[in-house]
Amino acid sequence: MTILITGGAGFIGHTLTRHLLAMGHTVLLLDNFNSSYDPAIKWQHIQSIRHLSGWSLYQGDIRDAVLLHQIFSAYRVDGVIHLAGLAGVRPSLQNPSAYMDHNVNGTAVLLEAMRVFNIKRFVFASSSSVYGSRSGGVFLETDCAENSVSPYAFSKRAAERLCQQHHQLHGLHVFCLRLFTVYGPQQRPDMGISRFIQQLNNRQPITLFGNGLSRRDYTYVDDIVAGISQSIERVKGCEIINLGSAHPVTLLELIGMLEQLIKRRVPINWLADQPGDVPYTHASIEKARRLLDYQPATDLKDGLRNMVNQYQRTQAYAQPIE
Numbered sequence: 315m316t317i318l319i320t321g322g323a324g325f326i327g328h329t330l331t332r333h334l335l336a337m338g339h340t341v342l343l344l345d346n347f348n349s350s351y352d353p354a355i356k357w358q359h360i361q362s363i364r365h366l367s368g369w370s371l372y373q374g375d376i377r378d379a380v381l382l383h384q385i386f387s388a389y390r391v392d393g394v395i396h397l398a399g400l401a402g403v404r405p406s407l408q409n410p411s412a413y414m415d416h417n418v419n420g421t422a423v424l425l426e427a428m429r430v431f432n433i434k435r436f437v438f439a440s441s442s443s444v445y446g447s448r449s450g451g452v453f454l455e456t457d458c459a460e461n462s463v464s465p466y467a468f469s470k471r472a473a474e475r476l477c478q479q480h481h482q483l484h485g486l487h488v489f490c491l492r493l494f495t496v497y498g499p500q501q502r503p504d505m506g507i508s509r510f511i512q513q514l515n516n517r518q519p520i521t522l523f524g525n526g527l528s529r530r531d532y533t534y535v536d537d538i539v540a541g542i543s544q545s546i547e548r549v550k551g552c553e554i555i556n557l558g559s560a561h562p563v564t565l566l567e568l569i570g571m572l573e574q575l576i577k578r579r580v581p582i583n584w585l586a587d588q589p590g591d592v593p594y595t596h597a598s599i600e601k602a603r604r605l606l607d608y609q610p611a612t613d614l615k616d617g618l619r620n621m622v623n624q625y626q627r628t629q630a631y632a633q634p635i636e
């Protein structure tokens with residue numbers, strides 16, 4: 315297949331590109347290299363796949379309908395995997411309108427261009443944040459997702475609804491994948507685990523929000539990428555599907571694992587809970603197992619070890635680890 319990945323220069327996007335190329339697909343990447351984090355990191359992602367063949371890069375914006383028409387005229391695109399957008403809960407509170415513009419309007423422009431070119435396969439990266447603030451239980455795709463507590467979560471839910479409408483109105487086949495805290499090598503630098511690894515290695519205090527008992531269903535990027543890849547192959551009808559690990563751990567357990575791996579402890583700088591953050595996530599992955607043969611294979615400790623090793627290789631520490 316020829317597959318367009320929007321947000322292809324990002325953390326998940328470039329990892330997915332490698333996987334799809336290995337499976338024999340042709341991949342087009344579209345990314346605007348925005349400054350949500352250092353764009354040089356996104357260019358490093360691109361650099362890391364330069365030796366591979368079968369892909370092309372477009373530097374541009376999903377809100378640019380003219381550019382989308384150019385791409386869809388130049389290639390017979392079989393399917394689109396839509397990862398582009400502004401990620402992260404906390405920054406969405408500072409700039410809600412940008413989140414609406416990129417994540418909702420951007421999705422609308424993309425869907426409309428796909429309609430014009432009769433492209434029927436669509437996979438959208440939604441988020442576990444749409445489930446809102448819950449204190450327990452397993453998150454089922456049929457649970458209420460209308461009580462978002464951040465502009466980011468709202469924008470993801472609104473984009474899901476646009477996808478559902480395009481299915482009903484225009485026969486789009488779409489899977490909206492609710493991703494649960496994705497981690498692994500090259501994780502976005504603004505995300506928790508990346509920051510903790512950096513702080514531990516630099517012997518700086520770790521900054522934690524809340525009381526350390528919040529729980530997250532951390533999911534390794536290769537497992538997520540396998541789920542996305544199965545989705546673009548199998549997409550039919552309109553489905554919402556959780557992609558998680560189904561093993562939530564507390565923030566303090568996570569820090570303990572990192573301390574063991576890096577063989578270092580640093581003081582913890584406790585800060586108040588952040589508005590918009592949810593205390594708990596726990597994916598039901600039964601539907602993903604059924605529809606995608608999804609089988610998350612990477613244990614958290616192994617995944618963290620890969621991340622720490624990659625970080626230490628690229629940073630080439632001056633100081634020996636005790």
Ligand SMILES: NC(=O)c1ccc[n+]([C@@H]2O[C@H](COP(=O)([O-])OP(=O)(O)OC[C@H]3O[C@@H](n4cnc5c(N)ncnc54)[C@H](O)[C@@H]3O)[C@@H](O)[C@H]2O)c1
Nearest residue numbers: 321324325326345346347348375376398399439493495496
């Ligand atoms: N990483 C996670 O834990 C996680 C969890 C749930 C959902 N998601 C979603 O998955 C997707 C990918 O996440 P990621 O962690 O790889 O983020 P990322 O920020 O590394 O990748 C997103 C990419 O989209 C690009 N982009 C943003 N707006 C764009 C626009 N208007 N036009 C073109 N490109 C644009 C950015 O430059 C970036 O390279 C995002 O939509 C995110 O919301 C991620």
